[in-house]
Amino acid sequence: MKSFLFGSAAFFLLAGVANAADMPAKAPMKAPPPVTYDWNGFYIGGYFGGVTGNSQAATPLFTSGGAELNQGGVTIGGTLGYNWQFNPHWLVGVEGDFGWLGLAYSVQQWNDNVSVGEKADWYGTARLRFGYVTGPSLLYVTGGGAFVHTSSAFGGTVNTSTNSGWTAGGGIETKLSRSWTAKTEYLYIDVGDSTYNAAFLTGTSPVTVDHRTYHVVKGGLNYKFGEPLEFGPLLGMGPRMPSDHNWNGFYAGVNVGGGISNVHVVGGAGTVPAGSEEDIIGTGFAGGGQIGYNYMLWSKFLVGVEGDFGYLGVNASWRDWNDTVNFFDKTKWYGTARARVGTTTGPALLYFTAGAAWVNLTDTMALTTVSSTGSRTGSGWTAGGGTEVALDARWSARIESLYINVGSDTRFIGIVNGEFKDHFTVVRAGLNYAFGN
16 A cells, blocks of 8 residues: 555655764774674664555355455554674574554445444564674564454444464664664564454344455664664764675666555446445565666765566455455566665665556456456556665665556446556565676
8 A cells, every 4th residue: 555655765764864874993003903793682673664454354144255455554663672693694583573553444345335444553573583694784584473453343343352473574684883773674464363243234243354464564773782872873974884885887686575466446436336445455476677777976875767577476356245246456567667766874775766667467347247357557656665785796685665556447347337446565675786887
């Protein structure tokens, strides 16, 4: 949803205030000591980002179909953790976070006078981290337990519960100084299902809310205890961290990740009851390549252009509750042409990106015996952001999130029509090679 823009913009906002670092001063008349990066110890931090929530609701009052909900919102919270760097290049740790979730969403069920909604107030995780240390940067995977406090509404009945499950993801964290780090992280959270009785029609019926999942993309700042109390990275003072990577010039690379469907269908006036809606939940593999050009201003700030093209394998379908209407959305490929702006710490880039986007897709609305299918290459816009860190003088790695809006398409079955609003989110990791200047 559009909330991913807020999470992506957070990366850029963090970058704007964190473009310098304080390093140990050189001893007079001596060669500078080798730079060492100590990740050991406790740390605390805060984060801001975007969330997409997916859930489904069904009742045995009708034998098939249900309601799907694509929720979008923001998250803000805090982090506490401990790292153990058992090798110059390897690290294990534990981390917990707790945050507010701004998810509150409802739909008026297609062709029914029934409202279905889902709200998430807060979440928490307790996770292990395992990562590779490049020196000033950490590339890691993470997983563990998760808890989400939710309220589900079906008709006039609301059920509130705290649901438990699991989470997995990964991220990039890079040092701004000896004590401050900035990170970009993605978490997938699954907290299972719950069942409650809802008042409906002439009596009550059990309602099962299942596949309650969340995609969290966030940017954050951490402070490591046991180091000098530094504020240079936050105030734009001090030299950049040393790096042999030249961010100027052309680069090319590959990326892999996942696509998330944020497709929303709205019924046309006069064909189904006013306000009829349906969401289509789906995920799939995304992968491709990119090429771009960076230009550094005053050795700290980035402006650049980037284009990418790749496979997008979202294949989503859903049968509406209490109807024989089925909705389908399938994507084949996507491409973008974007500008990038950001800042560098020396060995890392933190950036915001936006531009044009294209998605080749097929939208279908089907009744029992008839259907309407439209295939098109939709055009529109995209925006997002991420973190990219140097692995050596030529190679760099990144994590990036893009929100994509490629407009809408209307499908007709007789006098019944549905407008497909085709929106997607792509979260991906990439590897780039910088050409010589």
